[in-house]
Every structure is written in structure tokens, then in C-alpha cells.
Amino acid sequence: xxxxxxxxxxxxxxxxxxxxxxxxxxxxxxxxxxxxxxxxxxxxxxxxxxxxxxxxxxxxxxxxxxxxxxxxxxxxxxxxxxxxxxxxxxxxxxxxxxxxxxxxxxxxxxxxxxxxxxxxxxxxxxxxxxxxxxxxxxxxxxxxxxxxxxxxxxxxxxxxxxxxxxxxxxxxxxxxxxxxxxxxxxxxxxxxxxxxxxxxxxxxxxxxxxxxxxxxxxxxxxxxxxxxxxxxxxxxxxxxxxxxxxxxxxxxxxxxxxxxxxxxxxxxxxxxxxxxxxxxxxxxxxxxxxxxxxxxxxxxxxxxxxxxxxxxxxxxxxxxxxxxxxxxxxxxxxxxxxxxxxxxxxxxxxxxxxxxxxxxxxxxxxxxxxxxxxxxxxxxxxxxxxxxxxxxxxxxxxxxxxxxxxxxxxxxxxxxxxxxxxxxxxxxxxxxxxxxxxxxxxxxxxxxxxxxxxxxxxxxxxxxxxxxxxxxxxxxxxxxxxxxxxxxxxxxxxxxxxxxxxxxxxxxxxxxxxxxxxxxxxxxxxxxxxxxxxxxxxxxxxxxxxxxxxxxxxxxxxxxxxxxxxxxxxxxxxxxxxxxxxxxxxxxxxxxxxxxxxxxxxxxxxxxxxxxxxxxxxxxxxxxxxxxxxxxxxxxxxxxxxxxxxxxxxxxxxxxxxxxxxxxxxxxxxxxxxxxxxxxxxxxxxxxxxxxxxxxxxxxxxxxxxxxxxxxxxxxxxxxxxxxxxxxxxxxxxxxxxxxxxxxxxxxxxxxxxxxxxxxxxxxxxxxxxxxxxxxxxxxxxxxxxxxxxxxxxxxxxxxxxxxxxxxxxxxxxxxxxxxxxxxxxxxxxxxxxxxxxxxxxxxx
Numbered sequence: 001x002x003x004x005x006x007x008x009x010x011x012x013x014x015x016x017x018x019x020x021x022x023x024x025x026x027x028x029x030x031x032x033x034x035x036x037x038x039x040x041x042x043x044x045x046x047x048x049x050x051x052x053x054x055x056x057x058x059x060x061x062x063x064x065x066x067x068x069x070x071x072x073x074x075x076x077x078x079x080x081x082x083x084x085x086x087x088x089x090x091x092x093x094x095x096x097x098x099x100x101x102x103x104x105x106x107x108x109x110x111x112x113x114x115x116x117x118x119x120x121x122x123x124x125x126x127x128x129x130x131x132x133x134x135x136x137x138x139x140x141x142x143x144x145x146x147x148x149x150x151x152x153x154x155x156x157x158x159x160x161x162x163x164x165x166x167x168x169x170x171x172x173x174x175x176x177x178x179x180x181x182x183x184x185x186x187x188x189x190x191x192x193x194x195x196x197x198x199x200x201x202x203x204x205x206x207x208x209x210x211x212x213x214x215x216x217x218x219x220x221x222x223x224x225x226x227x228x229x230x231x232x233x234x235x236x237x238x239x240x241x242x243x244x245x246x247x248x249x250x251x252x253x254x255x256x257x258x259x260x261x262x263x264x265x266x267x268x269x270x271x272x273x274x275x276x277x278x279x280x281x282x283x284x285x286x287x288x289x290x291x292x293x294x295x296x297x298x299x300x301x302x303x304x305x306x307x308x309x310x311x312x313x314x315x316x317x318x319x320x321x322x323x324x325x326x327x328x329x330x331x332x333x334x335x336x337x338x339x340x341x342x343x344x345x346x347x348x349x350x351x352x353x354x355x356x357x358x359x360x361x362x363x364x365x366x367x368x369x370x371x372x373x374x375x376x377x378x379x380x381x382x383x384x385x386x387x388x389x390x391x392x393x394x395x396x397x398x399x400x401x402x403x404x405x406x407x408x409x410x411x412x413x414x415x416x417x418x419x420x421x422x423x424x425x426x427x428x429x430x431x432x433x434x435x436x437x438x439x440x441x442x443x444x445x446x447x448x449x450x451x452x453x454x455x456x457x458x459x460x461x462x463x464x465x466x467x468x469x470x471x472x473x474x475x476x477x478x479x480x481x482x483x484x485x486x487x488x489x490x491x492x493x494x495x496x497x498x499x500x501x502x503x504x505x506x507x508x509x510x511x512x513x514x515x516x517x518x519x520x521x522x523x524x525x526x527x528x529x530x531x532x533x534x535x536x537x538x539x540x541x542x543x544x545x546x547x548x549x550x551x552x553x554x555x556x557x558x559x560x561x562x563x564x565x566x567x568x569x570x571x572x573x574x575x576x577x578x579x580x581x582x583x584x585x586x587x588x589x590x591x592x593x594x595x596x597x598x599x600x601x602x603x604x605x606x607x608x609x610x611x612x613x614x615x616x617x618x619x620x621x622x623x624x625x626x627x628x629x630x631x632x633x634x635x636x637x638x639x640x641x642x643x644x645x646x647x648x649x650x651x652x653x654x655x656x657x658x659x660x661x662x663x664x665x666x667x668x669x670x671x672x673x674x675x676x677x678x679x680x681x682x683x684x685x686x687x688x689x690x691x692x693x694x695x696x697x698x699x700x701x702x703x704x705x706x707x708x709x710x711x712x713x714x715x716x717x718x719x720x721x722x723x724x725x726x727x728x729x730x731x732x733x734x735x736x737x738x739x740x741x742x743x744x745x746x747x748x749x750x751x752x753x754x755x756x757x758x759x760x761x762x763x764x765x766x767x768x769x770x771x772x773x774x775x776x777x778x779x780x781x782x783x784x785x786x787x788x789x790x791x792x793x794x795x796x797x798x799x800x801x802x803x804x805x806x807x808x809x810x811x812x813x814x815x816x817x818x819x820x821x822x823x824x825x826x827x828x829x830x831x832x833x834x835x836x837x838x839x840x841x842x843x844x845x
Contacts, residue, residue: 092181095144261347365391444480465792
């Protein structure tokens with residue numbers, strides 16, 4: 001081997017391009033005492049084959065593999081490379097750009113920590129592609145890009161596998177590392193090369209070679225001792241647990257998971273106590289690996305001094321793509337998770353979920369609080385802390401377990417509380433999550449004051465609105481102890497019974513209970529079967545009775561010409577347990593005469609007030625004094641149904657989905673004066689997250705809900721939110737917004753009714769003077785959400801500007817026709833407090 005010889009090797013198919021590449025080579029400064037040679041392989045069958053052929057035919061110690069469209073612009077390129085090689089015999093290969101650590105996809109440019117720079121044109125335009133600078137004369141990486149690869153040792157290229165034009169470079173990077181050599185990126189004060197590649201094509205076998213690459217190098221990238229592959233057949237669940245200084249409970253947290261048939265992958269985030277020592281007791285017994293974060297995962301070093309939750313969540317996302325498991329659980333180090341079924345372990349219960357065709361699990365949160373300082377570090381915290389409170393509104397349900405389809409998952413968007421992925425199908429019964437964030441007064445001071453509040457990442461806190469749970473705690477004087485009488489004593493059976501009650505009492509729940517009973521019988525676990533059989537019989541008895549009662553409430557005043565059509569359309573509904581309640585607000589047009597035709601109809605109730613209450617007060621009075629049904633729909637006297645099965649479909653959606661607060665559908669809008677019909681053709685999921693709908697209402701993400709014509713809602717939810725008590729006249733707006741805060745929104749795509757617009761309709765004749773009351777009610781709702789749901793203030797300021805904009809933009813045309821002074825007062829009244837809304841309206845006038 002000639003130690004003073006450098007060989008340039010290029011596979012080419014374009015003579016002109018290759019000659020241009022050589023012109024740059026010949027213009028380089030040649031190191032003293034060195035000779036150079038060039039070897040071009042025309043029409044090679046693959047990059048690896050061409051490189052092997054040229055490598056074996058040259059006796060040069062140093063070889064430079066470069067594409068025909070690569071041009072070296074650093075005149076001292078050869079001297080710079082030789083200097084690095086001579087200073088470090090372990091440095092086997094250099095490249096211009098690469099990744100510190102390969103991502104789960106094994107595509108280098110999708111890596112998290114990219115290094116180096118080059119002028120290149122992969123977008124179709126020549127520009128500087130610049131990543132992070134190296135921290136020394138060169139920086140070691142896991143893989144480099146193949147447009148330019150400089151070596152001081154010969155290692156065969158894997159032409160046996162990579163017989164095309166992809167992954168040969170990443171393969172060679174790993175071949176060098178497997179041989180004990182380093183692969184590096186040099187420190188470039190300015191770019192050393194141009195790569196005029198043009199738009200990259202990945203449709204010629206890219207995915208096939210990627211699959212082959214992962215199969216060949218998986219043991220090197222993902223060592224068996226770290227749990228990436230299962231050691232035996234069977235159903236495998238892995239809990240991804242991140243921890244920081246939880247040595248007082250980590251032994252029992254890990255042990256409980258293992259005893260319930262769940263393996264654990266531990267991400268140790270810079271613990272300084274005995275966390276690792278305690279956790280290590282489970283290594284080889286169900287704890288498959290302890291990863292030191294951030295160094296083992298290749299994450300930025302700022303994670304050593306900060307609590308950057310986004311990075312930890314991203315690491316868990318990566319691990320879910322790497323580890324070989326059937327299900328994953330995103331788990332914290334102060335949590336204990338349980339099956340919803342007495343006598344059934346967590347792993348057995350997840351197997352049932354899997355068999356039933358679901359791929360995600362919600363956990364109901366119970367926050368256990370210390371009432372004294374009796375907890376001894378290292379003991380089972382569940383024995384010391386026996387009282388709890390339910391999780392906050394925004395946090396009560398946490399979607400944190402999912403089936404592994406090798407699909408990308410998103411934990412970051414919802415701060416780890418709700419996982420997102422395509423095709424999500426959530427099990428209808430919640431599992432139990434026992435959470436022990438603070439264990440004593442001493443622990444609270446140490447964790448909150450001395451550790452967490454100092455380590456929270458400022459961007460996550462101030463921009464994302466995360467890590468606000470301890471904002472109210474100012475110093476060590478704060479008491480972390482609770483009074484027992486303010487908490488609930490934990491009783492496993494009662495908690496599970498309540499959990500089942502909340503799941504609903506329908507055929508789906510019956511089927512799941514029957515599945516569980518079958519498993520318990522097969523395992524000869526008869527202790528808890530009786531409880532489930534009793535509960536199952538209760539549900540079946542309830543299902544054998546009448547369906548939930550529905551009231552269609554028709555509020556009316558002097559609209560007899562439309563009223564009969566509204567009533568008849570309600571009576572045509574094919575839902576059995578239905579009443580039609582007509583509330584007459586002291587009409588003077590003969591409405592009472594129209595209602596005489598329904599005196600013998602048992603489904604119709606007629607209430608007539610002795611004086612006029614007004615539309616809003618009429619609804620409020622009758623709803624709170626006469627409506628006792630499970631589900632309610634308010635049908636305005638001038639609207640009507642055209643789908644006789646709508647109530648049946650909407651009621652079924654509510655019954656089958658206990659978390660759904662109300663259901664809406666498409667409708668037809670009929671302008672009487674213009675004699676025009678317009679369909680709402682909204683397309684949504686059948687079930688939409690209620691809080692997300694609330695925060696994005698009147699935006700392009702979700703549609704506007706037309707009136708209350710199609711809104712079938714749970715009465716108890718409306719009562720809980722004190723609906724219809726607002727000092728405003730557009731009560732349908734507040735009904736929908738408040739109900740969104742109590743649960744999800746169901747949607748039916750059919751056009752089920754007609755919403756009529758005419759000169760005497762309520763929307764066109766709202767009394768003057770209520771506009772600022774409406775805006776004040778929106779402010780009240782904003783403040784309520786900020787307090788109860790901990791939504792970031794900036795997001796809610798945007799939200800209220802959008803709501804005010806929508807309301808004023810709708811209201812101004814009506815006022816302009818009747819009272820221009822009031823219209824201008826309304827517009828100027830929002831100018832200072834809601835500038836976004838004000839400016840937008842000015843732009844559109």
C-alpha cells in the first residue's frame with residue numbers, strides 16, 4: 001500500500017459532468033511528496049460494485065470516493081484531510097455532512113443532530129446547506145452522506161446487498177465503525193465542497209434498501225442487551241419510563257409493572273440520588289435496559305441542566321419505533337397503572353383490549369395526596385398515601401397506551417397527555433392511573449422548590465404553556481399536606497365500579513365485560529367473577545327497559561304558521577321514548593288554538609305562560625322546571641326535521657359514547673324572503689375532542705354549528721355548566737361552547753333538518769343593548785377555561801378575539817339596518833380590547 005498516494009474514485013454516466021469534477025480535483029494543492037491518481041468507473045452496475053472494483057485496483061492508502069456532480073472548492077482539501085488522519089489513526093473515514101446518531105428510520109438526514117455543511121441543490125436551487133458546526137477539529141458521527149467520502153483504510157463495500165444507488169454510504173459508515181474505526185465530519189470554516197445533485201430521486205428502490213439495511217445492521221445499532229428484540233414468543237408490553245430522582249419509589253413502580261407482566265425500559269434523566277441503584281435491582285428480571293439521558297440517546301447537552309419535556313417525549317417516540325413490542329405504555333416514574341377489572345393484571349387486560357380490536361387505552365387519573373409525613377422512602381407509597389382526588393378537567397383522562405403497528409406516533413403535540421396516530425381506536429373502558437407526585441412535605445420542597453421549578457425549560461413554560469402545575473407554589477413555606485376530609489379514601493372496588501358506570505351501559509360494554517368473565521373463568525379466577533356478573537345483569541336489565549328519555553323542547557311566540565310543521569316533524573321521529581314539550585311564551589296569535597289539536601297526544605306537553613318572559617327566559621324557565629329527560633334538543637318554532645330517524649341516530653351516538661356531550665349534524669338553511677336553499681356540507685370525524693373544538697371554534701379547523709336545530713345534548717352536562725343563565729340573547733353559542741368543555745362532540749353527516757331564516761326570526765330581531773353583555777359572557781368563559789383547564793393565556797386571547805370577531809361580524813349588518821349609532825358604538829367598543837377582531841372587521845368593510 002502506497003502511503004504517499006491519493007486516489008479519487010468516481011462512478012459516472014455523464015462525461016461532461018465528470019470532466020468538470022476532475023477540473024476541480026486537478027486544481028487542488030497537492031501535499032508535498034504525494035501523488036494523485038483518478039479512477040473513473042463508467043456505467044457501474046451499482047455504486048458499491050464500482051467502488052469495490054476501483055478500490056481493489058489501486059494501491060493508494062488514501063481514497064476519495066466522490067460523485068460526478070461533486071466539486072471540491074477548498075484548495076487545501078487534501079492537506080486538511082491528511083492532517084486529521086495523521087493525528088488520529090482511529091479516524092477511518094471523513095464526510096462533509098452527516099448525523100451524530102441515526103434516527104429510527106435510518107435515513108441520515110432525518111436525524112436529530114445533523115453536522116457539517118455543503119453547497120448543494122437537492123431542492124432544485126443551489127444554496128448553502130448548513131447544519132451544526134463541529135465542536136473540535138472533527139466530530140465523530142454515526143453516518144455521513146455519500147457524495148464525498150474520504151478514507152485512510154480499505155474496507156469492502158457491501159455490493160452483495162446494496163446493488164443499487166441507495167444506503168451504500170450509510171452501510172459503509174457502519175462497516176467502518178464495526179471494524180473499530182471512527183467516522184467523522186471535519187471542522188469547515190467555509191464549505192469544502194459543492195454537490196450539484198438536483199432534486200433527489202427516492203423512487204428507485206430506496207424503501208427496499210432501507211428495509212435491507214435495518215435488517216442487516218439492527219443488532220449493531222440496537223444491541224440485544226438493550227431490549228430492542230424480544231427474547232421469547234408471546235404478547236409483549238413495554239412501559240417507557242422516564243425518571244429523575246425518584247429513588248424513593250422507583251423500585252416499587254418498576255416492580256409493580258413487572259409483576260403485572262409488563263417489561264420496563266428506563267430513561268434515567270440525570271438522577272443524582274439512588275434511582276439507578278434501586279432500579280438496577282430489576283435488571284434481567286423485567287427491566288430490559290437503563291438508558292442515561294441525554295448522552296446515550298445523542299440528545300443536546302442542555303438536557304443535563306434543564307427539564308426539556310419535548311426531548312424526553314421525542315425519545316419515547318423513537319423507542320416505540322425501535323423496540324420489539326406489541327404494546328407500549330408512556331409511563332412516569334411516580335405512577336402505578338391498573339386494569340379496570342378486579343383480579344386481572346395490566347398485561348392480561350391489555351391483551352383483552354387487543355383481542356377486541358382496539359389500539360389505544362385511556363387512563364383515568366387519581367392524584368394521591370399526602371395527609372401526613374409517614375411515608376418512608378423505599379417503602380410502598382401506596383400503603384402510606386391512601387386518599388386521592390380526581391385529576392383536573394384538562395388532565396382527568398390520559399391516552400397513554402397504544403398498539404404497536406410500527407407507525408409513527410405523536411406524544412409531543414399534547415404534552416404527553418394524549419397520544420396521536422392515524423387510525424386510533426380507543427377502548428371504551430378507562431384503565432386506572434394512580435399518581436403520587438408528592439409524597440411528603442420534605443419531598444415536596446425538594447422536588448418542586450429545589451429541583452423542578454429551577455429546571456423547567458423556559459420556552460416550554462412560557463410559549464407552550466407547560467409546567468404550570470407548580471406556579472402557585474412560591475417558597476418552602478408552602479404546605480404540601482392535605483386534609484383527609486377534602487380527599488376521597490381509595491377503595492379499589494368502588495373506584496372500578498364508578499369507572500364502569502362512567503363507561504356507559506350499552507351493548508359494547510356488555511360485550512367487553514363478557515370477554516373479561518371468559519378470561520377469568522379460563523384462568524380459574526373465580527373470586528371477582530360474581531361482581532362482574534351482577535353488574536352485567538344490571539346493565540342488561542337497564543338495556544331491556546326503555547331507552548334514555550329524549551325531550552324535544554319547542555319554545556314559541558307568535559309563530560303559529562310555522563309551529564305545526566315543527567311539532568309534526570318532531571312527532572314523526574321514530575325514537576320511542578320521546579316527548580315533545582311546547583313552551584308558549586304567552587302568544588297572542590292563536591297558538592293556543594293550534595295546540596288544542598294535540599291535547600290527546602300523550603307525547604306532547606303544552607305549557608303556556610301567563611305573561612311574556614322573552615325567548616331566553618322562556619327556554620331557561622322551562623328547561624330547569626319542566627325538563628327531566630336524559631337527552632334534550634331545543635327546536636325553534638320556525639325550524640323542522642326532515643330526517644325521521646335523526647333522534648334515534650343521535651341518541652345512539654350519545655349512548656354508545658359516554659364521553660360525548662352533544663351531537664350535531666348537517667342541515668339545510670332556507671331563506672324565506674329569497675326562497676333559497678343552502679346545504680351545510682360539513683365533513684368531520686364522528687367524534688371530535690371537545691376541548692380542541694372549543695379552542696378552535698370558528699376557525700378553519702372545525703365548522704360553525706348552525707343554530708340548535710340538530711343539537712341533542714346531555715341534560716346533566718348543561719345543568720352542570722349552568723347553561724341558559726347567561727346575560728346574553730344568543731344562548732345557542734354559549735350552549736355549544738360550554739358543552740364542548742364537558743365532553744366530546746358527536747357529528748352525523750346527514751342533512752337532518754331545515755333552519756329557516758325570515759324577517760321575524762329571533763336571530764334577525766335580537767333586542768338592542770345586549771351585545772356587550774354577550775362579549776362579557778365570552779370573557780367570563782375565557783377566564784373560566786384559563787382557571788379550570790389551564791389553557792395558556794395567549795391561546796385564549798386569540799380564541800376570544802376570534803369569538804368576538806365572529807359575533808360582531810354577524811351582528812353589525814342587522815344593527816346597521818336599524819340603528820347605525822349602535823353599530824358604530826359596538827365597533828368602537830371592541831377596538832382597544834380586541835384589536836385583532838376590530839382590524840379584521842375594518843379590512844372587510
